[in-house]
Amino acid sequence: MEADARQETIVAxxxxxxxxxxxxxxxFTNALGSENPVLRxxxxxxxxxxxxxxxxxxxxxxxxxxFVLVGSNAMVSALRRVIPDQVRIPVYIVIIASFVTVVxxxxxxxxxxxxxxxxxxxxxxxxxxxxxxxxxAFAGKNPVGRSIADGxxxxxxxxWALVLLGGIREILGSGTVLGFPVFDKxxxxxxxxxxxxxxxxxxxAGAFLVLGFMVAYFNYRTLxxxxxxxxxxx
Amino acid sequence: MAAELTLILISTVLVNxxxxxxxxxxxxxxxxxxxxxxxxxxxxAVIFVIFLASISGWVVNTFVxxxxxxTFLRTVVFILLIAALVQLVETVMRKSFPALYKxxxxxxxxITTNCVVLGSVILIMKKEYGFFQMITxxxxxxxxxxxxxxxxxxxxxxLAMAKIAKPLQGAPITLITTGLLALAFMGFSGxxxx
Numbered sequence: 001m002e003a004d005a006r007q008e009t010i011v012a013x014x015x016x017x018x019x020x021x022x023x024x025x026x027x028f029t030n031a032l033g034s035e036n037p038v039l040r041x042x043x044x045x046x047x048x049x050x051x052x053x054x055x056x057x058x059x060x061x062x063x064x065x066x067f068v069l070v071g072s073n074a075m076v077s078a079l080r081r082v083i084p085d086q087v088r089i090p091v092y093i094v095i096i097a098s099f100v101t102v103v104x105x106x107x108x109x110x111x112x113x114x115x116x117x118x119x120x121x122x123x124x125x126x127x128x129x130x131x132x133x134x135x136x137a138f139a140g141k142n143p144v145g146r147s148i149a150d151g152x153x154x155x156x157x158x159x160w161a162l163v164l165l166g167g168i169r170e171i172l173g174s175g176t177v178l179g180f181p182v183f184d185k186x187x188x189x190x191x192x193x194x195x196x197x198x199x200x201x202x203x204x205a206g207a208f209l210v211l212g213f214m215v216a217y218f219n220y221r222t223l224x225x226x227x228x229x230x231x232x233x234x
Numbered sequence: 235m236a237a238e239l240t241l242i243l244i245s246t247v248l249v250n251x252x253x254x255x256x257x258x259x260x261x262x263x264x265x266x267x268x269x270x271x272x273x274x275x276x277x278x279a280v281i282f283v284i285f286l287a288s289i290s291g292w293v294v295n296t297f298v299x300x301x302x303x304x305t306f307l308r309t310v311v312f313i314l315l316i317a318a319l320v321q322l323v324e325t326v327m328r329k330s331f332p333a334l335y336k337x338x339x340x341x342x343x344x345i346t347t348n349c350v351v352l353g354s355v356i357l358i359m360k361k362e363y364g365f366f367q368m369i370t371x372x373x374x375x376x377x378x379x380x381x382x383x384x385x386x387x388x389x390x391x392x393l394a395m396a397k398i399a400k401p402l403q404g405a406p407i408t409l410i411t412t413g414l415l416a417l418a419f420m421g422f423s424g425x426x427x428x
Contacts, residue, residue: 042264042405043261045257045260045261045264046257046258046259046260046261046349049257049260050256050257050258090314090317093313093314093317093347094310094314097309097310097313097314098310100309101306101307101309101310104309105306120353120356120357120360123308123309123352123356124258124349124352124353124356126309126313126352127313127347127348127349127352128349129261129347132347200417203416203420204254204255204256204257204416205413205414205416205417205420206413207257207413208409208410208412208413208416209409209410209413209414211409212402212405212406212407212408212409212410212412212413213406213410215405215406215409216399216401216402216406216407217401219400219401219406220401
């Protein structure tokens with residue numbers, strides 16, 4: 001919630017009018033729930049599934065995506081009157097690729113362990129459909145403040161879905177949360193036995209299964225049991 | 235040499251299948267596989283583009299990025315290269331091979347932002363492959379992608395007739411099916427040691 005508060009204070013002065021902050025707020029909250037990129041729009045599947053083996057990796061990926069998303073949304077929005085319409089997609093891609101290069105080199109310098117864990121999925125943020133989709137669908141048409149709010153909301157929406165998925169997989173697949181052995185702490189004193197991890201959950205197969213059930217549950221919760229329909233972005 | 239190339243081929247098609255084990259290219263995998271015809275079109279287009287992208291990516295990397303010591307620009311350079319390549323293929327195909335264009339044309343623009351293509355170009359560079367290994371890899375990866383699309387699209391055509399609980403329809407059931415498929419493909423993991 002801290003991030004929400006900060007968001008408001010940064011954005012409100014930029015927009016200037018009394019009506020704007022509430023729109024900024026809706027842009028932000030929509031992205032967290034009803035338009036969640038992962039759980040509702042089924043965007044950005046590859047990094048979601050591949051790096052969610054643990055909470056730590058999921059958080060690292062989430063922060064990297066938030067940075068790129070906010071940066072590229074702000075840049076695209078600021079340049080939206082300068083970029084010619086015919087070449088906008090290549091221009092967006094170059095802007096996104098530049099921010100990704102910054103993240104790539106940044107993570108390599110700051111945290112080599114995380115860099116190894118995320119591997120090829122850092123440069124692949126370029127082709128994460130969430131980012132280009134937001135540049136095209138939102139930032140190219142809206143003022144800078146709202147675009148930043150949208151980028152932040154989408155980024156945090158992506159991150160919490162990723163962390164939830166990573167948490168479920170880490171608990172079941174390794175019996176830990178952020179490296180802390182939760183099951184062993186309870187089971188050893190009570191039952192005198194170790195938790196046997198279900199390794200399948202940290203393998204690719206587990207990622208597909210857990211995400212499938214998460215999306216189904218979210219469908220059920222958002223639209224109610226009667227009217228359920230999954231949006232397909234591609 | 236031949237043994238190594240065969241291993242690369244088996245590894246990329248079955249063991250390290252890009253969709254089922256490396257989890258790349260999931261957007262088209264979930265998006266276009268509702269019917270067999272569309273997924274085969276997408277699969278063929280991907281084979282075509284990855285093959286060309288691997289070669290051009292390798293050439294640019296070996297003769298431009300490495301000699302000038304600017305490998306940190308690889309992300310920007312490769313994505314532009316792929317976008318330009320896809321545009322070029324589309325134009326050439328429309329003028330010279332109208333029949334092929336009719337079959338694959340609509341899938342080409344989608345491929346630019348498909349992580350299978352950029353992923354395989356970057357992986358070839360990271361593995362420091364020579365020319366022949368690169369060619370084999372550039373064929374094996376998209377063939378593996380094609381195999382995955384082939385299987386899932388057939389399953390989904392059958393699923394369309396099945397009675398599925400409402401919240402599970404569409405993407406969720408596809409993800410769960412893919413999970414089971416990935417579990418089955420794990421059986422291949424003993425074939426190649428990496």
